[in-house]
Amino acid sequence: MQERRLHRRVEPRDDATGAVSGGGAADAAAASASQVRDSVLEAVDDVKGSTDNVASALSKLAGRPPTSLGNRGLTGVNGVFIRYLDFGSKQLPWLHSALGRTTELVAVAEEVGDGGMELGILRMTGPRLQGAMFGAMLLAAWLDFLTLADVVLRECPAYSVEKLVRDMHRVQGLIEPTLAALASGDPEQVEAAALAMPELMGQLSGEFSSIRDGARTSMENFGKTLAVMQFVDMLTMVSALKMSLPRLPPAAPATVGVSLVMTSGGVMAGSQVVVSAEWVEMIRRLVQAGVISIPAVSAAVRIHGGQVMMAQTNGELPKGLRDALGDSPEVRGMKVTDRAGAGMSEAPKHHVLPDEHRAWFEKRGFTGEMSIDQFCVRLEQAHHQAIHGGGNWRLGRTWPKEWNQMIMSILRDAETAAGRMLTRDAILKLIAREMKRYNIPVNFTPGRRR
Incomplete structure (x- = not known):
């Protein structure tokens, strides 16, 4: 298989923000x-x-x-x-x-x-x-x-x-x-x-x-x-x-618990699901990181399991595969569920990069696949209002710690200190720091231009 891995650069960075301290x-x-x-x-x-x-x-x-x-x-x-x-x-x-x-x-x-x-x-x-x-x-x-x-x-x-x-x-x-x-x-x-x-x-x-x-x-x-x-x-x-x-x-195969079932005509209608240790680890990481949805993994395994599993209304994973993935809340909850259970709640979407300053961000590389509309997060209504200074957005804009005011102040100050336009990576590092401070999950979902 052609090598496609990307490797992290190890040389020092000279972004305007400097290194993010922390260790641990x-x-x-x-x-x-x-x-x-x-x-x-x-x-x-x-x-x-x-x-x-x-x-x-x-x-x-x-x-x-x-x-x-x-x-x-x-x-x-x-x-x-x-x-x-x-x-x-x-x-x-x-x-x-x-x-x-x-x-x-x-x-x-x-x-x-x-x-x-x-x-x-x-x-x-x-x-x-x-x-x-x-x-x-x-x-x-x-x-x-x-x-x-x-x-x-x-x-x-x-x-x-x-x-x-x-x-x-x-x-x-x-x-x-x-x-x-x-x-x-x-x-x-x-x-x-x-x-x-x-x-x-x-x-x-x-x-x-x-x-x-x-x-x-x-x-x-x-x-x-x-x-x-x-x-x-x-x-x-x-x-x-x-x-x-x-x-x-096929590497390091492990058979997990899906029974073989014979139809009345004597035709094999089900099969065992054989997975590798590498596949299990890949899926575990993608599920726990929130890259691949839990219900989708269940659907994929049901398809691979054959006609019997495809026909099942119960979308839970086979016990053998649940055991192989490990005992975690993500795996225990790995089943077909409703919109809320699938992570598709109707909570408001918040533009982490303020929409009213779209042109400013576009000049700094946030276009196309990396437009500010890709950097939205779902927040509960109360949380969304709180970071914008309450239910009245006009009054909220007068509060220095209102999200949009605070973010743009930090970014402009960083540009002034650097004496040059911030890079996209430097902006994202600053945004990440403030998202942690404001308890905003770094779990982006596409939004729409307002």
């Missing part, structure tokens, strides 16, 4: 941030590997010529299936963009020089990383349907092309809204889509089985009884919803 807790925060940073990059590498594999498979399908007899295959039959190949390919840019932006934010976090603020910026990667993780899963499932359609077209001429077009159109209709939500980058849309993924994957599994069984029946009716078993074996090998989902890393 500050050193612990820096060490924790370094571990979380590594875990984010590890997760990026895993998703990038899955995405690259899907991209390669899509390219091969698109380049596969139709059969010489009957002009069948995804690239044949007058091109009616090309749109489904294009639909898959069109998902790749946003997946690559989400991973690229995640990596860029990691680089920004590394340069801040304050452990608490670094963790805050790393949490900002969460919606992009989470969206990419689930988007890669869903795109892998779509690849399975494309592969299935190609096999049916080539090997099963008795299956109606018109019916297969309807089948693919129906499946795309199931997948498309969720992919759009995951691609949005909006925390609430991404979270809702992730929580709905196990049920969706269960539906897709049923659709896959329906097309496969319909193709088998059409072959039997067409008189190709001797070829049916070989055909079924072929479809089993290309079954994405069991074979091509992103695999959990």
